[in-house]
Amino acid sequence: MTESCALAGKSCIPCKGGVPPLSGKELTALAEQLSPEWSVESGHHLTCTYTFKNFKQALAFTNAIGEVAEHENHHPEITLTWGLVTARIWTHKIDGLTESDFILAAKISALEKPTS
Numbered sequence: 001m002t003e004s005c006a007l008a009g010k011s012c013i014p015c016k017g018g019v020p021p022l023s024g025k026e027l028t029a030l031a032e033q034l035s036p037e038w039s040v041e042s043g044h045h046l047t048c049t050y051t052f053k054n055f056k057q058a059l060a061f062t063n064a065i066g067e068v069a070e071h072e073n074h075h076p077e078i079t080l081t082w083g084l085v086t087a088r089i090w091t092h093k094i095d096g097l098t099e100s101d102f103i104l105a106a107k108i109s110a111l112e113k114p115t116s
């Protein structure tokens with residue numbers, strides 16, 4: 001099982017305040033488990049942009065991300081444009097990164113990309 005797949009198999013932990021954002025080796029260890037399409041921005045959030053042939057495919061993928069987010073009760077910021085979907089993920093409660101963000105990113109990576 002790939003490391004990203006291992007993350008994808010976990011469930012997001014309910015967001016609670018009062019915990020420090022991930023940093024240093026903890027953050028690096030989780031980032032290394034993600035598919036290379038993801039990047040860590042300013043140690044604050046994860047981001048990834050997916051490209052599609054048209055708006056319809058991008059919208060379908062946006063909705064698929066939304067389903068995962070609702071199931072996990074952990075939500076990304078999603079920007080939908082013709083042929084593009086950008087997801088940015090961080091834990092709003094602590095304005096930084098927690099393991100739940102990496103789990104959500106791994107689940108998004110595991111989604112089938114629309115091609116029809």
Ligand SMILES: C[C@H](O)[C@H](O)[C@H]1CNC2=NC(N)=NC(=O)C2=N1
Nearest residue numbers: 015073074075076090091092093
């Ligand atoms: C009340 C609800 O559980 C919380 O607001 C959840 C919803 N989804 C969330 N998503 C993200 N990314 N961060 C949060 O802190 C968060 N909190």
